[in-house]
Amino acid sequence: MQQVPVSLWTLVAGIVVTAISIWIGQNHTLMPVQASLQAPLVDGFFNVMFTIAIALFLVVEGTIVVFLIQFRRRPGDDTDGVPIEGNLPLEVFWTAIPTVIVLLLGIYSVDVFNRMGGFDPAGHPHSAAHVAQMPGTALAATLSDTSQATTAPSIAPTIGIGASPQTLDKPADLVVDVKGMQYAWLFNYPDSGITSGELHIPVGADVQLNLSAQDVIHSFWVPNFRLKQDALPGIPTELRFVATKPGTYPVVCAELCGGYHGSMRTQVIVHTPEEYNSWRTENQIAQQQNLNQVVALNPADLSTSEFLAPHTHDMGISAATLESVVIGH
Numbered sequence: 001m002q003q004v005p006v007s008l009w010t011l012v013a014g015i016v017v018t019a020i021s022i023w024i025g026q027n028h029t030l031m032p033v034q035a036s037l038q039a040p041l042v043d044g045f046f047n048v049m050f051t052i053a054i055a056l057f058l059v060v061e062g063t064i065v066v067f068l069i070q071f072r073r074r075p076g077d078d079t080d081g082v083p084i085e086g087n088l089p090l091e092v093f094w095t096a097i098p099t100v101i102v103l104l105l106g107i108y109s110v111d112v113f114n115r116m117g118g119f120d121p122a123g124h125p126h127s128a129a130h131v132a133q134m135p136g137t138a139l140a141a142t143l144s145d146t147s148q149a150t151t152a153p154s155i156a157p158t159i160g161i162g163a164s165p166q167t168l169d170k171p172a173d174l175v176v177d178v179k180g181m182q183y184a185w186l187f188n189y190p191d192s193g194i195t196s197g198e199l200h201i202p203v204g205a206d207v208q209l210n211l212s213a214q215d216v217i218h219s220f221w222v223p224n225f226r227l228k229q230d231a232l233p234g235i236p237t238e239l240r241f242v243a244t245k246p247g248t249y250p251v252v253c254a255e256l257c258g259g260y261h262g263s264m265r266t267q268v269i270v271h272t273p274e275e276y277n278s279w280r281t282e283n284q285i286a287q288q289q290n291l292n293q294v295v296a297l298n299p300a301d302l303s304t305s306e307f308l309a310p311h312t313h314d315m316g317i318s319a320a321t322l323e324s325v326v327i328g329h
Contacts, residue, residue, distance in 0.1 A: 013062070017055055017059060021051050021052075021055035022051055024051070024054050025047050025048070025050045025051025026047055026051070028050065030050075031046065031226075033224055033245070033247075034224065034244070035243055035244060035247060036224070036225035036226065036241050036242060036243050036244055037241065037242040038116045038226055038241055038242075039224070039226040041226075042112065042116075042226035043226065045112050048105070049105065052101060052105075115165065116161055117161045117163050117164040117167075118161055159238070160211070160229045160239055160240075161227065161229060161238065161239050161241070162238055163240055164240075167206055167240075172207060172240060173206045173207065174189075174191075174201060174205050174207045175189075175190060175207075175208045175210065176188065176189055176201075176208070176209050177189075177190060177209075177210045178199070178209045178210065178212070178220060178231065179212050179213070179214055180211070180212070180214065180220065180231040180257075181213070181215055182215050182216065182257060182258050183253075183257070183258065183261065183264040184197065184266070185197070185199075185251060185253075185264070187199050187200075189280075192283075193287065194280065194283045195287070197266060198266055198267055198268070199268040199269070200269050200280075201270055202270070202271055202277075203243050203246050203270050203271065203272060204242065204243070204244070205243070206240070207241055207242065207243065208238060208239075209229075209239040210236060211230075211231040211236070211237045211238065211239060212231055212232070212233075212236055214233070215233065215257075217230055217231070217232055217233070218230070218231040218255055219231065220239060220251065220253070221251070221253070221254040222249055222250070222251055222268055223249075223250065225241055225243070225268075227239060230255060243270040246270045246271060246275075247269075248268070248270075249267060249269075250266075251268050252265055253265070
């Protein structure tokens, strides 16, 4: 019986490994539902890396299994193994292939980063109101005196994921100031004055988040958007994206920020344009009513919990929780 050449076995194994790795790499269910314009870019890059990883895993582990069977110790064989010196072509091969893979992945990742807006490190500065809220900034001191507001110093560009090449030099449709604190996220809408413990945005809108941190480093991560950006104390950062699918998606702090880091969660709610306008109108009316209620009362006659009660919804806590916290202190 004629023996099958090793080269033919190698060719067949290469075809099988390639087919399996491509199928698994393109049909896995490891990622959550895509919900932003940036998500397919990240998933495409992830799928390529996962395909390569599957191929390398099959080659390495398959070789180990074949060698365990082919070169296992036979009964009664007490001889030494054949002494084998280095193989220069093989060593060049297994060094060159990973080098080429890493270089190509690096070029691909730079292209994805650029298309997502990473090469525009927030060329559009934060709003003056956002920077004024940040302690220790020169602009905060300047804006505290309205007579000097026109002489405010220029704001340095922020870092993060900014405008994509398609939206470069175009203002965002919606700007939201996001503040991270131990252990909650607060979202302020400068155009409407709404403050919320959840992020509400319309589907299809070009959204710009101006991120800051009150105490320690936090990380704003929306897995369904495939986006993550650190919020740094004293350093403004930006995250710009377009949501493509209405729904409710988790927001997670991905930076260890203290003992209750695991509970620092909220959600982003992507509305249809009609639903978003309705939410915005309702919250503007509700917050105005709360403000009128507080102004109508004399704060000196109120307890701490009574004074803060109208704002419990914006803080993302219940009135009972607020009462227990106040009593505990």
